[in-house]
Amino acid sequence: MKNIIFTMIALLSTIVAVLLFISAKTSKPLFNADGYASMNGGTIGGSKAFKRNIFTVTNKSELLKALYDAKGELSNDPKIIYISGVIDLCVDENNKPLTEKDFAAAPYTLEKYLETYSPEKWGRKNVTGELETARKESERNQAKTIVIKVGSNTTLIGKDKDAKIIHGNLLLEKVSNIIIKNITFEDAYDFFPEWDPSDGPNGNWNSQFDLIAIANSTNVWIDHCTFSDGDRPDSTLPVYFNMKYQTHDGAVDITRQSNYITLSYNYFFDHDKTTLVGSSDNSTSDKGNLKVTFHHNYYEKINQRMPRVRFGEVHVYNNYYNNIGIYAIGIGREASIYAEANFFENIKGPATQIKYYDTKGAGYIKDVKNVPPIEGIISSSDGIHTGKVNWNPKSRYQYKVDNTNDVKNICITYSGAGKPERY
Ligand code: CA
Ligand code: CA
Secondary structure: OHHHHHHHHHHHHHHHHHHHHHHOEOOOOOOOOOHHHHOOOOOOOOOOOEHHHEEEEOOHHHHHHHHEOOOOOEOOOOEEEEEOOEEEOOEOOOOOEOOHHHHOOOOOOHHHHHHHOOHHHHOOOOOOOHHHHHHHHHHHHHHHHHEEEOOOOEEEEEOOOOOEEEOOEEEEEOOEEEEEEOOEEEOOOOOOOEEEOOOOOOOEEEOOOOOEEEEOOEEEEEEOOEEEOOOOOHHHOOEEOOEEOOOOOOOEEEEOOOEEEEEEOOEEEEEEEOOEEOOOOOOHHHOOOOOEEEEOOEEEEEEEOOOEEOOOEEEEEOOEEEEEOOOOEEEOOOOEEEEEOOEEEEEOOOEEEOOOOOOOOOOEEEEEOOEOOOOOOEOOOOOOOEOOOOOOHHHOOOOOOOOHHHHHHHHHHHOOOOOOOOO
């Protein structure tokens, strides 16, 4: 009798344990990635999270607590993090906003920097010396606060249409399987831009921070998000040395052998350099990587890089471009771009050829049903290399192309944070 009771208790506790285990897991992915992010095993983010790894966060310290484990290490456990309200990343441990003076390293001040490195006084050689060293240190100080790493197997998702992450830079570095969805990202403001006298014919101000930076990472899906410079668009920024004092870098930059990435149904507006795919002509290890899909993104009042591609095999389809300052698609070294059924308005030229014009290393674009066609509409004097794109996305993954003339309405209706899903 004793034995039977013992066996029954053991059996019951096993059943309870199994039931608890089952209920602790969400049963299926919240969403399914498409395009390149659906390859290489797929991108499900934190869909397999235990209940204890499903968080709702309302400020930076709660976000960090969700991203790091109890030992203080970046967590790769499956996790779903709901963003609620506005999360400012440029704050101290008590979520108090920080500003330029909190990061500046002596003797840097902008006044001294402008005085020392003015082209009249300094000339066109690279800037060096204690002020430039102090500027770099100041920028590193800011980076320690505003650059936030995200571990593998993570879903970051806006709880509602008001979810925002501002004044910082999400860094996806050497990670995989990440979904970022339904979040508005604003103003990764760099307090300490660098003057580079050798960048372009007139020199340029350059900044460090992207809203999202993806490096050495695979399987990332960014869907239904909004990206802009927030309260500090370029139109509000001063001009020094005859050039815009550029305090922002990329919106979403994809570099260093990253692979299997999809950006879909996002809204990018009022920004300059939007998406790099490949950051250097010398990064030959990017060959065979940088496979990225861009579809149903809405670009409005953007200057350039939607995207600007080096080495990658990139599928750009059904995107809507309106009011583009310089160019939409940049064809850099050994780029292989399949551009399909995109709709362009208020633009000088949809695409531009960047360096390696007619030499070994030239990049190529295939023009399929774009309006207006990419062939013949040229924003660089050197022409566009069409053809020589020897891959077809249909052999990579399944997708449905919308009619080019419907793309504008579809993107206005469905693209960006808080916009409806489209099935
Ligand atoms: Ca530059
Ligand atoms: Ca960047």
